[in-house]
Amino acid sequence: MNVTIVDYNSGNISSVINSFKEVAKDKVNINVTSDLNKIKSSDKVVLPGQGSFKSCVDALNNISGLVDTLNEFAINNKKPLLGICVGLQMFADVGFEETETKGLGWISGKVSKIDNQNGKYKLPHIGWNEINITKDSEIFKGIKNKSHMYFVHSYEFVPEDKNVISATTEYSSNIVCSVEKDNIFGTQFHPEKSDMIGLKVIKNFIEV
Amino acid sequence: MLKNRIIPCLDVKNGRVVKGINFVDLQDAGDPVEQAKIYSDGGADEICFLDITASNENRDTIYEVVEKTSKKCFVPLTVGGGVRSIDDINKLLNCGADKVSINTAAVQNSKVVEDSSRKFGSQCIVVAIDAKRNEGGWEIFTHGGRNPTGINALEFAYKMEKCGAGELLVTSMDKDGTQSGYDIELMKKISSSVNIPVIASGGVGTLDHLVDGIKSGASAVLAASIFHYGTYSVNEAKQYLASKDIPVRI
Numbered sequence: 001m002n003v004t005i006v007d008y009n010s011g012n013i014s015s016v017i018n019s020f021k022e023v024a025k026d027k028v029n030i031n032v033t034s035d036l037n038k039i040k041s042s043d044k045v046v047l048p049g050q051g052s053f054k055s056c057v058d059a060l061n062n063i064s065g066l067v068d069t070l071n072e073f074a075i076n077n078k079k080p081l082l083g084i085c086v087g088l089q090m091f092a093d094v095g096f097e098e099t100e101t102k103g104l105g106w107i108s109g110k111v112s113k114i115d116n117q118n119g120k121y122k123l124p125h126i127g128w129n130e131i132n133i134t135k136d137s138e139i140f141k142g143i144k145n146k147s148h149m150y151f152v153h154s155y156e157f158v159p160e161d162k163n164v165i166s167a168t169t170e171y172s173s174n175i176v177c178s179v180e181k182d183n184i185f186g187t188q189f190h191p192e193k194s195d196m197i198g199l200k201v202i203k204n205f206i207e208v
Numbered sequence: 209m210l211k212n213r214i215i216p217c218l219d220v221k222n223g224r225v226v227k228g229i230n231f232v233d234l235q236d237a238g239d240p241v242e243q244a245k246i247y248s249d250g251g252a253d254e255i256c257f258l259d260i261t262a263s264n265e266n267r268d269t270i271y272e273v274v275e276k277t278s279k280k281c282f283v284p285l286t287v288g289g290g291v292r293s294i295d296d297i298n299k300l301l302n303c304g305a306d307k308v309s310i311n312t313a314a315v316q317n318s319k320v321v322e323d324s325s326r327k328f329g330s331q332c333i334v335v336a337i338d339a340k341r342n343e344g345g346w347e348i349f350t351h352g353g354r355n356p357t358g359i360n361a362l363e364f365a366y367k368m369e370k371c372g373a374g375e376l377l378v379t380s381m382d383k384d385g386t387q388s389g390y391d392i393e394l395m396k397k398i399s400s401s402v403n404i405p406v407i408a409s410g411g412v413g414t415l416d417h418l419v420d421g422i423k424s425g426a427s428a429v430l431a432a433s434i435f436h437y438g439t440y441s442v443n444e445a446k447q448y449l450a451s452k453d454i455p456v457r458i
Contacts, residue, residue, distance in 0.1 A: 011301075011328050011329055011332075012301040012302075012306065012332060014278060014301065014302055014303065014304045015278060015282075015306055018278050018279050018282075018304060019282055021279075022279070022282070050328065050329045050331065050332070051326075051327075051328060051329035052329065055326075055329075119403050122403055122404060122405045122427060123403060123404065124330065124331055124374055124375075124404070124405070125210065126331070126374070126375060126405050126427065127210050127211060127212075127213050127253065127405075127427065127428070128210070128211045128213065128253055128457040129209065130209065148211065148457040150283070150284060151210075152284075153331070154330075170209055171210055193282060193283060193284050193306060194282070195248065195282050196282070198282060199282060
């Protein structure tokens with residue numbers, strides 16, 4: 001099996017690479033590339049993302065044909081794709097970080113700043129928080145409800161259709177921290193930084 | 209609910225772990241990769257490496273340490289010490305660091321913080337503030353606590369937030385190495401004047417000091433000696449905090 005981590009200059013992806021390689025051992029090939037043909041021929045794709053919504057969308061658009069290839073992979077061919085952090089946020093129609101920016105539009109909704117209740121809550125939301133698993137998702141197989149995952153973000157994805165939500169977390173409000181729509185998976189938290197329980201999420205995705 | 213973080217810190221010199229008393233008199237004690245793995249297996253919420261003498265010496269050893277550690281530890285790894293430029297930050301992130309802490313360079317040129325947080329995201333930019341009490345409050349020092357700057361710590365903290373820092377790592381130089389507890393007043397003042405998380409550092413000798421650190425408003429507590437010399441394990445620290453009704457990940 002071939003799993004491709006999309007390398008599109010979205011910031012620091014070494015931890016994502018390390019964690020997938022740790023889980024894959026020698027059984028699964030982990031490729032790190034923006035090569036369109038390699039992405040097309042992959043069995044699964046991971047879309048990481050760090051920095052701002054706008055910087056990640058810009059970086060995707062800077063690689064000619066990449067968005068089309070991802071659309072073909074995830075929407076037309078319905079192959080499994082996992083978005084992490086801003087990778088998940090980009091599923092939305094639109095994001096409001098820095099400036100209004102169009103997203104991939106795979107899951108209707110918007111990405112807006114977490115309400116910090118006039119400074120009562122610190123932003124970014126950094127650290128370990130419990131997830132409330134709200135629906136059976138293949139990536140949460142064998143993972144207990146209320147497990148701790150590592151978060152670092154100031155913006156949240158607000159999907160229109162609440163049925164896509166697979167987990168939430170409690171901060172200044174109830175924040176969507178995982179979505180699943182058909183073959184498309186996303187986590188706002190960082191499984192690659194969530195110790196053994198995070199590696200389990202990665203393993204689950206590889207086994208989807 | 210978001211949990212308070214416990215961050216064991218390893219001071220690294222020439223690829224080996226050391227822990228200083230008031231920033232001098234270093235004692236050698238161990239391999240950082242092995243030590244980091246013990247911490248992450250023990251429930252550390254993050255790991256921090258401080259390359260303490262990096263400002264003066266060859267620092268290539270730290271890259272190797274970071275690279276090895278990031279392949280074994282799957283919790284966030286912060287690396288600081290001698291970080292001068294966007295290039296340094298890029299190199300550390302590429303080796304597997306998740307966050308980079310900037311001290312001297314942030315004071316000398318705040319544009320490093322602005323540019324790096326824009327380029328890599330605020331989430332990986334930590335500004336380390338070394339502060340010492342003076343008549344009017346606290347003054348920040350650079351170069352591992354060697355050089356006074358005349359800059360007020362509170363004003364600097366506020367400025368760094370505006371520049372895009374994702375977190376502040378605040379070390380009391382008066383307390384560091386004394387094991388007499390954090391400078392609680394400093395932590396309170398800084399955490400209440402910024403909206404980004406503050407990591408309290410410098411002075412932990414007992415588990416009650418960690419409790420006091422969290423109660424001061426810090427989002428995370430950093431400690432070196434108590435973990436490094438085995439006085440307490442990370443797990444013992446967490447159990448203790450939990451027994452004091454402080455939410456931690458267990």
